[in-house]
Amino acid sequence: MNNHYKTYVWSFLGRLSHWLLVISFFISFITSFHENLLKLHVTFGIIALGMFIKKIVWGLIGPKYARWSDYKFKLKDLNFYFVEKIRNRYRKIEPGHNPASSWFAFLVTWFGIFCCLIGLLLYGIQEGNGIFSFLNTTYYMYMENLFDIHEVLSYILLVMILTHISGVLIEQFYHKTSMVFAMITGYKKAKGEDIEPTFCMKFYGSLYIVFVLSLASYTYYIPNNFIVKSKFEKIDxxxxxxxxxxxxxxxxxxxxxxxxxxxxxxxxxxxxxxxxxxxxxxxxxxxxxxxxxxxxxxxxxxxxxxxxxxxxxxxxxxxxxxxxxxxxxxxxxxxxxxxxxxxxxxxxxxxxxxxxxxxxxxxxxxxxxxxxx
Ligand code: HEC
Ligand code: HEC
Incomplete structure (x- = not known):
């Protein structure tokens, strides 16, 4: 049993950006079915993009277990992880990402970034809105292709996320590893070294999250701002x-x-x-x-x-x-x-x-x- 071990693995900012990602993904997904909620969709898409980018950077300069170098990408390990999982209900768990969550985090980040960028491009080319609206005149005929790519990516993300949630729930309730609480409290039932985020990490990390949330509020609340502005003017x-x-x-x-x-x-x-x-x-x-x-x-x-x-x-x-x-x-x-x-x-x-x-x-x-x- 892992019960007697406890390691601080997920920093406050890491957990915050994780849950911001969860919220922004689901809100953007739901609002995508309503044309009149497009601005809200774009607003949450911006938060998601911001958090995906943070994940990449955090993986380079963040605390130990958030670093890409700490991820386990070897296919051998992935295979072992699943064999062990099936064989041994109460197995020893690692602090940080296991091989399955390493692959998930890596793929979801890149698919996510790709999906959000295509979204911004689509917003410009199809709707004539925002920073890419200047591309509407030349590339409008590709709006449907772009839409399809954006949609397929969002469904791939959905499937990945549902798989991730199932995996976490299996860990939580079958293997009893308390995985859900780890992303809330930051503590994992595993043996390892506690993380100690430095002042710089906390300072720049917080500043970045405040920046992304401000940009999102600006997008939503300031009329005619550069992120939502339409290239089409009123005609008299x-x-x-x-x-x-x-x-x-x-x-x-x-x-x-x-x-x-x-x-x-x-x-x-x-x-x-x-x-x-x-x-x-x-x-x-x-x-x-x-x-x-x-x-x-x-x-x-x-x-x-x-x-x-x-x-x-x-x-x-x-x-x-x-x-x-x-x-x-x-x-x-x-x-x-x-x-x-x-x-x-x-x-x-x-x-x-x-x-x-x-x-x-x-x-x-x-x-x-x-x-x-
Ligand atoms: C009862 C209200 C209502 C009437 C009347 C109506 N619309 Fe709409 N229209 C809507 C709503 C609501 C949406 C957004 C639908 C959604 O949820 O995606 C919409 C969406 C649209 C869109 C897509 C907008 C976009 O951002 O791409 C077009 C184009 C459009 N309507 C054209 C028309 C035209 C032309 C007429 C008149 C012939 C018309 N509508 C009459 C309510 C209405
Ligand atoms: C004498 C009244 C009248 C005038 C003037 C008029 N229309 Fe109409 N128009 C109608 C009616 C009635 C309808 C059917 C609307 C409905 O189904 O509710 C209609 C419908 C239309 C539609 C189809 C709208 C739809 O439901 O998709 C178009 C397009 C249209 N008119 C264009 C014009 C144009 C262009 C002019 C000017 C040359 C014009 N109309 C002048 C009465 C008029």
Whole structure:
């Protein structure tokens, strides 16, 4: 039995960053299913990235058991660890990382860093937000590939983390090694040398964690900061084409031209005398003028995520009902039908009811005023 041994192995800062990682991973994972929680997702993604980076550096300059040099990477040891684990319920445990947790920590750190960086890149390329938003113009067509990579990495991380948790619970309850408490109190039931973090480690380590948490709060609370800022500005359609603004915002909110491809706009304008059973009563010069404006600013000319995805979906069609596209339906599938029929919203086409500044061409996640469950 290991009961009579006790070694201080995990420093306070090490444990703190471990639990910050746990929290930030799960919150980013859950928020990833909601477009309107994207800012929260990015905020916790930043904390996770910060903690993964800390792990790398801590592994070079931190206390003994946190150092990469103390990790056990030999496959022979890994094999022995599992053989011993199966054979011997009450085996002797090592202070520091065992071979399985060494591999886990190493892989989760690098996959984690990779996942967070791809996330920031995706935030720039797909959403046009943040430090990589300048890449949107040139690389927007890769948004779906990047999304897939980010998603696959996050599921790999999830599987790794669930495996790690199972391993820890087996240690805790079957082998009775008190592994869970070690990450809370810092003490492991093992024979070894206690760690003694130096003043420098404590000072710079704390400073770093404060820095990461401040950066995260800044991301979340300061409007339009450089981490979340969108490259897309508000558009004044009245100034750009007053006739379009006037004629097309009478019965419903103005629909920005970048939400439909050329062929759809042509089709819509060709049928302006029977527009959802309404006659728009526009003369031919007005039709031509509005149509030209719509075509010039159609979805093909924009690198926004919505434009790219709608263009792709409608490439073989000239349909113009946005709310009937799979893209739109998928985004709004969590909203119950009754919501759209409610007195304040009335119809799905009433985009402005849930998207602030929609008539100015803004479709950013932070402008979604309706919170879906
Ligand atoms: C009842 C409220 C509501 C209405 C009406 C509505 N939306 Fe949305 N929309 C939402 C919500 C909520 C989300 C976020 C969905 C999620 O959880 O991912 C969203 C997401 C979107 C997105 C993705 C935003 C992003 O950040 O990428 C687009 C694009 C969009 N809506 C377009 C439209 C258009 C165009 C209309 C009108 C034809 C419309 N919506 C009408 C509530 C609404
Ligand atoms: C006389 C009233 C009226 C005017 C003016 C009008 N529309 Fe509409 N429009 C409608 C109605 C009604 C619908 C159907 C909305 C619904 O389903 O609730 C609609 C729907 C649309 C849709 C599809 C929205 C969706 O649900 O995806 C588009 C796009 C559109 N209009 C564009 C235009 C454009 C462009 C103009 C200006 C040339 C214009 N409309 C002017 C009445 C009008």
């Amino acid at each position: 359609y009245k100034k750009l084409h007053s006739d379009f603004q006037f004629e097309c915002s009478d019965c419903h909110n103005l629909i920005p031209p970048f939400l439909l491809p050329k062929e759809s706009w042509k089709n819509l304008m060709a049928n302006q005398d029977n527009h959802f059973e309404e006659d728009l009563e526009l003369d031919s010069t007005m039709v031509k003028s509005i149509e030209n404006f719509l075509i010039r600013n159609s979805s093909e000319s924009s690198t926004r995520e919505s434009s790219y995805k709608i263009t792709k979906e409608l490439s073989n069609s000239n349909a113009f009902i946005i709310t009937k596209t799979d893209y739109w339906k998928k985004l709004h599938e969590k909203i119950p039908e009754e919501v759209f029929k409610s007195d304040t919203i009335e119809t799905k086409s009433n985009c402005i009811a849930c998207h602030k500044d929609f008539e100015k061409g803004i479709l950013a996640d932070i402008n979604i005023t309706f919170l879906s469950k």
